[in-house]
Structures are given as C-alpha cells and as structure tokens.
Amino acid sequence: MTVLWWVSVVALLAWVWLAVCHGGFWRTDQRLPPRLAEPSRWPDVVAVVPARDEAGVLPLSLPSLLAQQYPGRARVVLVDDHSTDGTAELARMLAAAPGLELEVTTPPPLPEGWTGKLWALRHGVARAGDAEWLLLTDADIAHRPGSLRELVAAGEAHGLDLVSQMARLRVASGWERLIVPAFVYFFAQLYPFRRANRPASRTAAAAGGCSLVRRQALERAGGVAAIRGAVIDDVSLARAVKRTGGRTWLGLADRVDSVRPYPGLAPLWRMVSRSAYAQLRYSPALLLGTVLGLTLVYLVPPVAAITGLLTADWRTAGTGLAAWAVMAATFAPMLRYYDRPVTEAPLLPFTALLYLLMTVDSAVQHWCGRGSAWKGRTYPHPRSADRPSTTHQA
The missing domain is CATH 3.90.550.10 (Spore Coat Polysaccharide Biosynthesis Protein SpsA; Chain A)
Structure with a gap:
C-alpha cells in the first residue's frame, strides 16, 4: 500500500501541474476572435x-x-x-x-x-x-x-x-x-x-x-x-x-x-487508432512512454481511491480521490461545451483506458502492415512529412 500511495502522490502532482502549468489546455474559451470591423474589401x-x-x-x-x-x-x-x-x-x-x-x-x-x-x-x-x-x-x-x-x-x-x-x-x-x-x-x-x-x-x-x-x-x-x-x-x-x-x-x-x-464503438475506435501511432512518430519508445503516462495519470487515481477505500487506507484513498477530482474538474468544461452533464466527468479514466487500448492497437496495426487504413486505402509506412518535429507536445 505504501507503493500505491507514493504512485498516487506522483499522479496528484502531475494533475496539479497539468491543471496550472500546461497552457490552460482544459479551458474552452478559445473561440473565433471577435470581428473588430468589417473588412474594407472582402477577399475572394x-x-x-x-x-x-x-x-x-x-x-x-x-x-x-x-x-x-x-x-x-x-x-x-x-x-x-x-x-x-x-x-x-x-x-x-x-x-x-x-x-x-x-x-x-x-x-x-x-x-x-x-x-x-x-x-x-x-x-x-x-x-x-x-x-x-x-x-x-x-x-x-x-x-x-x-x-x-x-x-x-x-x-x-x-x-x-x-x-x-x-x-x-x-x-x-x-x-x-x-x-x-x-x-x-x-x-x-x-x-x-x-x-x-x-x-x-x-x-x-x-x-x-x-x-x-x-x-x-x-x-x-x-x-x-x-x-x-x-x-x-x-x-x-x-x-x-x-x-x-x-x-x-x-x-x-x-x-x-x-x-x-x-453509432457504435468500432467506427470511433478506427477514427482514433488509424492515426494514433503516427502521432507517436511510429516510435516504440514513445508508445511505451505513452502507455505508462496514461496509466499513471488516468488509471492510478481511481485504482488508488477504490483500493484505499476498500482496505481502509485513508491516506491512499484521499490522495487518489484528490487526483481523480482534479482530473474530473479539468474535464468538466469540455462536457459543458458538448452539453453533457458534468456528473459524467468521473468516467474519464474508463475512456482513457479505451484510448490507451486504441493507441496500442494502432501500433499493432502498423507492425502488421495495415498502418493507417481509411476509405479503402492503407498507409503502412511512416512518412517523413508526418513526423512531428522536436516541438511536438506530448
């Protein structure tokens, strides 16, 4: 339980950093800039x-x-x-x-x-x-x-x-x-x-x-x-x-x-998996880091919270619940944008698990030569134009 507590502390610190220092990614206020004035000439x-x-x-x-x-x-x-x-x-x-x-x-x-x-x-x-x-x-x-x-x-x-x-x-x-x-x-x-x-x-x-x-x-x-x-x-x-x-x-x-x-999970799965591994520059090292990162940030908090509550380890439960709460709070603005109740925010870890599996599946499809399949075409090999530069945010 001490190990789980320490891991949950790291997850909580990660969420505090994401919420405060990561460009306000969770905010939904970036909308089309207001029109200051009508253009003097409307371009073609x-x-x-x-x-x-x-x-x-x-x-x-x-x-x-x-x-x-x-x-x-x-x-x-x-x-x-x-x-x-x-x-x-x-x-x-x-x-x-x-x-x-x-x-x-x-x-x-x-x-x-x-x-x-x-x-x-x-x-x-x-x-x-x-x-x-x-x-x-x-x-x-x-x-x-x-x-x-x-x-x-x-x-x-x-x-x-x-x-x-x-x-x-x-x-x-x-x-x-x-x-x-x-x-x-x-x-x-x-x-x-x-x-x-x-x-x-x-x-x-x-x-x-x-x-x-x-x-x-x-x-x-x-x-x-x-x-x-x-x-x-x-x-x-x-x-x-x-x-x-x-x-x-x-x-x-x-x-x-x-x-x-x-209408179902399958088309949504394909939407994500067809490009997820390309997002990781087709790198097994980045894939491993992504899996570990998603596990730490999204899966550890609910596991720590539930395990702590079931075993009366209130320290682990409290840390896990705190990290889970910060996670849900950052997700709430996006739910409101989509007119969804904020009570759905605690489900984010389950959705993150699905995305983790989609990402792994994307890599497997690439390794099997099926790559980024879309509309009857398959792009199995990395393209240099698609490889993010060192400015890629991950």
Whole structure:
C-alpha cells in the first residue's frame, strides 16, 4: 500500500501541474476572435472539399456550405476522390438550388508518397485559381449561417494566416457521448489551444475539418506538397505555416458541426487508432512512454481511491480521490461545451483506458502492415512529412 500511495502522490502532482502549468489546455474559451470591423474589401474565397465515398453525409453538409452568404466572391470546389458510391453525381444534384457556385472535379490517380486526402486537396487548390483565401473543409462538415463570413473577417481583422476551428462532433449515441468529448479534450492536452495561438510559441496545431488558410501563406510553406505524406495532415499544415512565419489560430467552433455518425464503438475506435501511432512518430519508445503516462495519470487515481477505500487506507484513498477530482474538474468544461452533464466527468479514466487500448492497437496495426487504413486505402509506412518535429507536445 505504501507503493500505491507514493504512485498516487506522483499522479496528484502531475494533475496539479497539468491543471496550472500546461497552457490552460482544459479551458474552452478559445473561440473565433471577435470581428473588430468589417473588412474594407472582402477577399475572394474558394472552399475546397475532398470527398471519397461521402454520399451518406453530403446531403447534411454540402447544402450548408453552398448556402453561405458571403459579401465577396466565393465558390466551392468538391474533389471527388474516385468514389464508388455516386458522391460526384449527388454533389451536382445538391448544387441545383441557388447558392455558391460548385465545381465537381476528380484528381488523377493517386501517386506514391501521397495520402488520398492531401492529393485531393492539392488538386482542389490548383483548381481554386488565385483566390486569396482557401477554406479546407471536410465533406462531413456542416457550416451554420455566417460561418464563412466570420472566418474570413477574423482572419483579416487579426492578420492571421491560418484560422482553424475544431468542429463540434456528433454526440448522439451512447459511445459518442462517452468518447467524443474526451477526444477533443485529449487533443487539447497534446496541443493546448492557448499555447498554439501565441505567435512566439513553438506549438502549432489545426483541425482539418475547418481550416481557412491564406493562399500566400500556403505557398510560402511549400504548398500541400510539403505535407503530402502526412497522416495527421491538420497539425502538419499548421506546423508548416507557422514555421515559415505565418500566424495561426485554433479554437472550438460555434457554427461548424460534423454530421458524421459514429453509432457504435468500432467506427470511433478506427477514427482514433488509424492515426494514433503516427502521432507517436511510429516510435516504440514513445508508445511505451505513452502507455505508462496514461496509466499513471488516468488509471492510478481511481485504482488508488477504490483500493484505499476498500482496505481502509485513508491516506491512499484521499490522495487518489484528490487526483481523480482534479482530473474530473479539468474535464468538466469540455462536457459543458458538448452539453453533457458534468456528473459524467468521473468516467474519464474508463475512456482513457479505451484510448490507451486504441493507441496500442494502432501500433499493432502498423507492425502488421495495415498502418493507417481509411476509405479503402492503407498507409503502412511512416512518412517523413508526418513526423512531428522536436516541438511536438506530448
């Protein structure tokens, strides 16, 4: 019991440090910067939507993008990435109503060294002409009225080169309610938004579902080709833009929602496991450190609390409960953002255990040659463009 107590003390100290010193990662106040004034001239914008077998979600997402009321010139380029479910035909049908102009195009066959999404984005960016801003948005993302206008206004008013919003994911099913808020919470723990938004900070991150980037900044960073093999393309893009002198911003969305359903555990598991090992730079040492770190920080507190209570070891129970309480308190703001009761916060250790297993499974899939599988494609080998630099926050 003395060993468990000492380990629980370390866990408590870790949580105090995370809560106080880790960039306020648990706060949810990073929202789109307020519009200081209307731009004197609204720049041209092209939204680029990579889509592969997305017929199931396009009716819920694409019309919202086409319906955006934007004071300047704007249009949409949907890149049909060789879909087999009629994605392109459906997109053209959805564009029949009045709204932004839609171009549906198909890229050449995927060359070696590229991920499918980034090859599609490269093709869409090339079709965008000389637009000053590019909105890179996924096919499952729905934009509420005014979303595009507010994004551009924030970028122009604050001199930003990349404005990215973490779309509000769906939390309808039981598994979604358990896993989705924690997914965003863990992402913010890896890349504290406040820290990423400071120009002087080396931390950089973005959310791939909704990223508005200046064309000049993208070109200065080497274009989409600079991150062509990245599995974690959003973070890689932000890192490339920031490394070449651009100003980036990331926050939680109020007008951008993902409509992709995750009705069971299996699709949520795949969502996490397909890129978890890439996040660890395909390193067995980092994988071991992550497993030990998750165990210490998330699993030790409830084990110490419950064991201490059952054995009347009040010192161990108290330390474990204190660490568990700090953990739950940092998770509560994210639950409120997702309109979930804060009484669900103590369940975070169970969700963390699932994420630990997903991370291990991601490594196993990679070692078995199945790598990052998505939409019928597999990327089994590490890509140098996807390897985080020494600025990676872990």
